[in-house]
Amino acid sequence: MEKKAFIGIDLGGTNMRAALVDTAGSIVEQIKISTEISQGAEPAAENLLEMCRRLMDRARSGQLKVEAVGMGVAGKIDPQEGIVVFSPNLPAMDNFPLGVKMEQALGIPVIMENDANVFGLGENWVGSAQDLSHWVGLTLGTGVGGALILNNRLWQGDNLGFSAEVGHLVVDPKGPRCTCGSDGCLESHSSGRALMEGVEAAVNKGKLVNGKLFDLWQREKLTAQDIYLCGKEGDPASLELFQRMGWALGIAISNIFMLLGIRHAIIGGGVSASWDLFIDPLMQTLRTTNKFLNAEQMVVRKSVLGDDAALLGAARLAWDFHRE
Amino acid sequence: MEKKAFIGIDLGGTNMRAALVDTAGSIVEQIKISTEISQGAEPAAENLLEMCRRLMDRARSGQLKVEAVGMGVAGKIDPQEGIVVFSPNLPAMDNFPLGVKMEQALGIPVIMENDANVFGLGENWVGSAQDLSHWVGLTLGTGVGGALILNNRLWQGDNLGFSAEVGHLVVDPKGPRCTCGSDGCLESHSSGRALMEGVEAAVNKGKLVNGKLFDLWQREKLTAQDIYLCGKEGDPASLELFQRMGWALGIAISNIFMLLGIRHAIIGGGVSASWDLFIDPLMQTLRTTNKFLNAEQMVVRKSVLGDDAALLGAARLAWDFHRE
Numbered sequence: 001m002e003k004k005a006f007i008g009i010d011l012g013g014t015n016m017r018a019a020l021v022d023t024a025g026s027i028v029e030q031i032k033i034s035t036e037i038s039q040g041a042e043p044a045a046e047n048l049l050e051m052c053r054r055l056m057d058r059a060r061s062g063q064l065k066v067e068a069v070g071m072g073v074a075g076k077i078d079p080q081e082g083i084v085v086f087s088p089n090l091p092a093m094d095n096f097p098l099g100v101k102m103e104q105a106l107g108i109p110v111i112m113e114n115d116a117n118v119f120g121l122g123e124n125w126v127g128s129a130q131d132l133s134h135w136v137g138l139t140l141g142t143g144v145g146g147a148l149i150l151n152n153r154l155w156q157g158d159n160l161g162f163s164a165e166v167g168h169l170v171v172d173p174k175g176p177r178c179t180c181g182s183d184g185c186l187e188s189h190s191s192g193r194a195l196m197e198g199v200e201a202a203v204n205k206g207k208l209v210n211g212k213l214f215d216l217w218q219r220e221k222l223t224a225q226d227i228y229l230c231g232k233e234g235d236p237a238s239l240e241l242f243q244r245m246g247w248a249l250g251i252a253i254s255n256i257f258m259l260l261g262i263r264h265a266i267i268g269g270g271v272s273a274s275w276d277l278f279i280d281p282l283m284q285t286l287r288t289t290n291k292f293l294n295a296e297q298m299v300v301r302k303s304v305l306g307d308d309a310a311l312l313g314a315a316r317l318a319w320d321f322h323r324e
Numbered sequence: 325m326e327k328k329a330f331i332g333i334d335l336g337g338t339n340m341r342a343a344l345v346d347t348a349g350s351i352v353e354q355i356k357i358s359t360e361i362s363q364g365a366e367p368a369a370e371n372l373l374e375m376c377r378r379l380m381d382r383a384r385s386g387q388l389k390v391e392a393v394g395m396g397v398a399g400k401i402d403p404q405e406g407i408v409v410f411s412p413n414l415p416a417m418d419n420f421p422l423g424v425k426m427e428q429a430l431g432i433p434v435i436m437e438n439d440a441n442v443f444g445l446g447e448n449w450v451g452s453a454q455d456l457s458h459w460v461g462l463t464l465g466t467g468v469g470g471a472l473i474l475n476n477r478l479w480q481g482d483n484l485g486f487s488a489e490v491g492h493l494v495v496d497p498k499g500p501r502c503t504c505g506s507d508g509c510l511e512s513h514s515s516g517r518a519l520m521e522g523v524e525a526a527v528n529k530g531k532l533v534n535g536k537l538f539d540l541w542q543r544e545k546l547t548a549q550d551i552y553l554c555g556k557e558g559d560p561a562s563l564e565l566f567q568r569m570g571w572a573l574g575i576a577i578s579n580i581f582m583l584l585g586i587r588h589a590i591i592g593g594g595v596s597a598s599w600d601l602f603i604d605p606l607m608q609t610l611r612t613t614n615k616f617l618n619a620e621q622m623v624v625r626k627s628v629l630g631d632d633a634a635l636l637g638a639a640r641l642a643w644d645f646h647r648e
Contacts, residue, residue: 134482148583150474157585158458162616165582170575170613173496180615251494258489259472259580261481289494291504292486 005064006322007055008315009048009071010115010307011035013089016044017307018051020059020066021315025126027308029058041096048098049105056106068109069102070318072118072310074145076161079112085161089142111321115139115310116164117154119303120147121320122313123266127305134262136164138249139269143167143179144187150260167191171251176201189248190278192224192271198241199227208237228274239277246278250285253300263293268303275302329388330646331379332639333372333395334439334631335359337413340368341631342375344383344390345639349450351632353382365420372422373429380430392433393426394642396442396634400485403436409485413466435645439463439634440488441478443627444471445644446637447590451629458586460488462573463593467491467503468511474584491515495575500525513572514602516548516595522565523551532561552598563601570602574609577624587617592627599626 003022010017012035019030031051037044052069059066075087082099084090102110113121120137123129129137129149137147146166148155157163167187168180175184176197188194199217202208208217213230216222231238253265267275279300287295303309327346334341336359343354355375361368380390399411406423408414426434437445444461447453453461453473461471470490472479481487491511492504499508500521512518523541526532532541537554540546555562577589591599603624611619627633 146583155584158587160585160587160617160621162582163585165585165616168582168615169579171494171497173575174498182613182615251497255493255579256583258486258492259470259583260479261484261487261489263482263484289506291492291506292489293484297484 002063002065004067004319004322005059006315006318007052007066007069008118008311008313008318009051009069010118010310010314011048011071011073011090012115013037013074016048016051017311018048018055019308019311019315020055020064021312022064023319025312025316027311028062028064029055030311031055035090037090037092041092041098044092045096045098045101049102052102052106066108068111068318068322069106070118070314070316070321071099071110071112072115072314072317073098073112074115077112077114078161082110082112084112109318109321111317113154113314113317114145114162116145117147118313118317119145119268119309120149120154120164120313121316122305122309122311123268123303124149124152124313125316126312127309128266128301128303129264132264134260135264135266136166136253136256136260136262137266137268138166138253140191140267140271141269142192144191145269166252166256169252169255171248175248186248186252190245190252194245195224195227195241195271196222198244199237202237211235213237224271225273228277231274231277242274242277243281245274246281247285249278250282251289253282254286254289257290257298258292263297263299265300266303267300268306268309272302326387326389328391328643328646329383330639330642331376331390331393332442332635332637332642333375333393334442334634334638335372335395335397335414336439337361337398340372340375341635342372342379343632343635343639344379344388345636346388347643349636349640351635352386352388353379354635355379359414361414361416365416365422368416369420369422369425373426376426376430390432392435392642392646393430394442394638394640394645395423395434395436396439396638396641397422397436398439401436401438402485406434406436408436433642433645435641437478437638437641438469438486440469441471442637442641443469443592443633444473444488444637445478445640446629446633446635447592447627448473448476448637449640450636451633452590452625452627453588456588458584459588459590460490460577460580460584460586461590461592462490462577464514464516464591464595465593466516468515469593490576490580493576493579495572499572510572510576514569514576518569519548519551519565519595520546522568523561526561535559537561548595549597552601555598555601566598566601567605569598570605571609573602574606575613577606578610578613581614581622582616587621587623589624590627591624592630592633596626
C-alpha cells in the first residue's frame with residue numbers, strides 16, 4: 001500500500017528548493033535550482049511545477065503518494081487566496097496567483113505561508129522545538145522574520161495576513177530607521193541588512209577609517225559574512241555591531257516572554273551562523289531586563305535544521321492542511 | 325429550583341469589595357469595606373469571610389446557590405496553591421495561604437487570580453470585549469497591569485505565574501527607571517506613579533517652578549488626579565506627561581498587535597479616567613509605528629465596566645473553574 005508523503009517548497013530570492021518528505025519528517029529527496037525570477041513569475045512557476053512533477057515521480061517509485069504541496073515564500077502571503085501579495089525579494093511575484101496556478105496544474109492542494117512561519121512549523125515538528133508547546137521563533141536573514149507557536153500550532157491571530165512580525169517590534173524608538181519606515185525596529189538592529197548599514201554608518205561617522213572591514217566596504221565587496229569573519233578576528237567595529245544585534249534581540253525576546261508568559265525562543269536564518277558573536281550580549285540583556293524569570297528559566301536555542309527547517313515546515317503545512 | 329451564582333472579590337490595597345453575581349453577569353448585591361491590612365492578614369481574611377457569608381445568605385433568600393468564589397488580588401498569585409506570593413500593596417498578605425483558608429472556612433472552591441487578569445475576564449464576559457475573541461487589556465493604576473485573552477480565554481502561557489505583564493514591556497531602553505529595576509518599561513511612562521515621578525523630575529530639572537501643579541507638589545498634596553485636572557486647565561508640564569503616557573502606550577500596543585496579529589486593545593484602571601488627555605497621542609503613535617495595519621483596523625476601547633470589571637471577572641473566574 002502507498003504511504004502518504006508531502007512536498008515542501010522553499011521559495012527564496014536566490015534559490016528555489018523542493019523536497020519530498022515522508023510523515024516521519026524525513027527528506028526522501030530534494031532538488032534545488034536558482035530562482036531566476038528576472039524572467040517573470042510564469043517561468044518561475046513553471047520551474048516549480050517541474051520540480052514538483054519530478055518529486056511526484058520519485059514518490060511513486062518509492063510507494064509514496066504526494067497528497068499536497070506546502071510552500072514557504074518570503075513576503076506577505078494571502079494563504080486563503082493562494083496569492084503572493086507582496087514579496088520584496090521576488091518582486092515579479094507580487095499579486096501573482098502562484099498557489100492557484102500550481103493547484104490547477106498538479107491536481108492536489110497547494111498551501112502557501114510566510115517563510116518564517118514554515119521555519120516555525122519545521123522546528124516544531126522535527127527540530128529544536130519538538131519538546132515545546134509554546135515558543136517564539138526568530139529568523140535572522142537580510143531582514144528578521146518570526147513565528148509564534150502556541151499550543152503546538154502556528155498562531156495566526158485575527159487572520160490579518162501577518163503574525164509574529166518580530167522584525168518590526170520597536171526595541172528602541174531612538175534607534176536606526178527601519179526599511180518599514182519606523183525607527184528602532186528589531187530588524188534595524190539584528191538583521192544582515194543592519195550589519196551592512198552599521199558598517200556604512202561607522203564609515204560615515206569616521207569611526208571606521210582603515211582595516212579589512214573598511215577595505216571590503218570601499219571596494220563594495222562587503223557581505224554580512226565578512227562582517228562576521230572580521231568580528232572573529234577581533235575587529236572592534238564589527239564586534240560592536242554584533243553586540244548591538246544581541247542587545248536588541250535580548251530586549252525583544254524579554255518583551256515577548258513577558259507578554260506571553262513563555263520562556264523559550266529559537267533562532268534560525270542565515271545570520272544565526274554568527275551565533276557565537278551575539279549570544280552572550282543577548283543572554284546578558286535578557287537576564288538584566290526580564291525580572292519575572294530566572295536566568296536558568298530563559299532558554300534560547302539555535303535552529304538545528306538550518307536550511308531544511310523551511311522545507312520540512314512547508315511539508316508539514318501541507319500535511320496539517322490535508323488532515324483538516 | 326435554585327439557580328447558580330458566584331461571588332467575585334476585588335482585593336485592593338485600599339478597599340476590599342465583594343459581589344454576588346448571577347450567570348447572566350448581573351451584580352445582585354455588592355459590599356465594600358476598607359482593607360485595613362495593617363492589622364495583618366488574618367483579620368483581613370476574616371473580613372473577607374464575613375462578606376462572603378453575608379452574600380451567601382443573600383443568595384439563599386433569592387433562590388440562588390453560591391457555587392464558588394473568585395478573587396482578584398493585586399500582586400503575584402500562585403493560583404494552584406491559593407497563595408498570595410507577593411503583593412506590593414498588601415505586604416501583610418505575602419505568602420499567606422488566603423485561598424486555602426477561605427476554602428476551608430466556606431466549604432466551596434475559592435479561586436485566585438491577578439487583578440489585571442480578572443479585569444480581562446470581566447470585560448470579556450459583559451464589557452467592552454464581548455464581541456472579541458483575541459484582545460489585550462491594559463489596566464492603568466499606580467502601576468500598569470495586563471490581561472491577554474486568546475480564543476476567548478485568559479492566556480496563561482507556560483503557567484509560570486505571570487502572563488501579559490504589559491507594564492514591564494520595555495518601550496524605550498533609554499527611558500526612566502522602573503520600580504522593577506529595568507529602564508524604560510511601559511509602567512515607568514504610563515502609570516499613576518509615572519505621572520507623580522514625572523512632576524518630581526520636572527521640578528528637579530527646573531522645568532516646573534510655579535503654578536498650581538508646583539504648589540500641590542511643594543505642599544506634598546499632589547495626586548495623579550490633580551495632574552489630570554491641571555492638564556485639563558492647559559498646564560504644559562502636565563500635558564507633556566500625558567503625551568508621554570499616550571506615546572508609550574502606542575509603542576507597546578503596536579508591538580503587541582505586531583507580535584500577535586491582533587488589532588483590539590481595551591484600557592481600564594483608575595488612571596484610564598484621563599482618557600481624553602492620552603488617547604490622541606496614543607492613536608497617533610499607533611498609526612505611525614504599526615505598518616501592518618491601517619488606522620481604521622486598530623481599535624483601542626475604554627473599559628465600560630470601570631470598577632465592576634474586577635468583581636464581575638472574579639465571579640466569572642469562579643464560574644469557569646466550577647464548569648471544568
